[in-house]
Amino acid sequence: MIGYAFTGSFCTLKRSFSELEKLVGAGWNVQPIMSERVYATDTRFGEARVFREKVEELCGNPIIHTVVDAEPLGPAKPLEALILAPCTGNTLAKIAAGITDSAVTMAAKAHLRCDRPTVIALASNDSLSQNLHNIAALLLRREVYFVPMRQDDPEKKPHSLVAEFSMLGDCLESALNGRQRRPLFLG
Numbered sequence: 001m002i003g004y005a006f007t008g009s010f011c012t013l014k015r016s017f018s019e020l021e022k023l024v025g026a027g028w029n030v031q032p033i034m035s036e037r038v039y040a041t042d043t044r045f046g047e048a049r050v051f052r053e054k055v056e057e058l059c060g061n062p063i064i065h066t067v068v069d070a071e072p073l074g075p076a077k078p079l080e081a082l083i084l085a086p087c088t089g090n091t092l093a094k095i096a097a098g099i100t101d102s103a104v105t106m107a108a109k110a111h112l113r114c115d116r117p118t119v120i121a122l123a124s125n126d127s128l129s130q131n132l133h134n135i136a137a138l139l140l141r142r143e144v145y146f147v148p149m150r151q152d153d154p155e156k157k158p159h160s161l162v163a164e165f166s167m168l169g170d171c172l173e174s175a176l177n178g179r180q181r182r183p184l185f186l187g
Helices: 010-025 036-040 046-060 067-073 091-098 104-111 132-139 165-176
Strands: 003-006 030-034 083-089 120-123 144-146 161-163
Touching: 003 010, 003 104, 003 120, 003 165, 010 030, 010 046, 010 083, 010 120, 030 036, 030 046, 030 104, 036 046, 036 165, 046 132, 067 104, 083 165, 091 104, 091 120, 091 132, 104 120, 120 165, 132 144, 144 165, 161 165
Parallel strands: 003 030, 003 083, 083 120, 120 144
Antiparallel strands: 120 161
């Protein structure tokens, strides 16, 4: 079983869900995890209830969306791998700093303490500014792998990076083999 966590980059949830469909279609048993914001927030990109229903129907497992429910994902309920897609800059910073105040950050902490692969598909407007040091810190950490990313709009959003979600399945396979996909930053 793998974990698949969603955080609040609402504009990329549709792309992430498409990759989740591919993983389930390839035979992965998936435990969905959502930040409290994704679980409960309606946005211009869709209603939270509708998104939750689609994810649970696809995965066949209930969504973990509280810190208490995420804590056992380490030793008590081990996952083969954990995917964070999308992973916001806020969540990235918390993981880098060891902060566990959400279902997703608790899942990451619980999972990483077992030295199993964590794959991060970053989607953040401050990746090349406030969060650049967090990317570097996590690149140095054992069992953390990033989905290659690119600037989505260098002119209007010069500090923004978004993962190439279509590479997520390949990145999972690479991570399970202990390898970071390269190049990390796409042109």
